[in-house]
Amino acid sequence: MKIKVDFDLCESNALCEAMAPEVFELDDDDYLVVKAEHTTSETLEDVKRAVAACPRAAISLEED
Ligand code: SF4
Numbered sequence: 001m002k003i004k005v006d007f008d009l010c011e012s013n014a015l016c017e018a019m020a021p022e023v024f025e026l027d028d029d030d031y032l033v034v035k036a037e038h039t040t041s042e043t044l045e046d047v048k049r050a051v052a053a054c055p056r057a058a059i060s061l062e063e064d
Contacts, residue, residue: 001038001039001044001047001061001062001063001064002037002038002061002062002063002064003023003034003036003037003038003039003047003059003061004059004060004061004062005032005034005058005059005060006058006059006060007032007058009056009057009058010032010056010058011055011056012026012030012031012032013055014026015050015053015054015055016032016050016053016054016059018053019046019047019049019050019053020043020046020047020049020050022035022036022042022043022046023035023036023039023043023046023047023050024050038064039061047059047061048061
């Protein structure tokens, strides 16, 4: 699935990184970097946890 982040909503609290560090990472300036455009069979469940954990509802998944 395609991973979408609304960067206007993101408050850089790193909860998504805690859930799916293989996909989400805050850089040295606390700017969220999304390291993959799409989920894989290995990352899907972690990304779903990140979607659920984000208090700003900034992350969404779309069908390819
Ligand atoms: S959990 Fe949401 S608000 Fe927090 S860094 Fe990730 S996308 Fe941004």
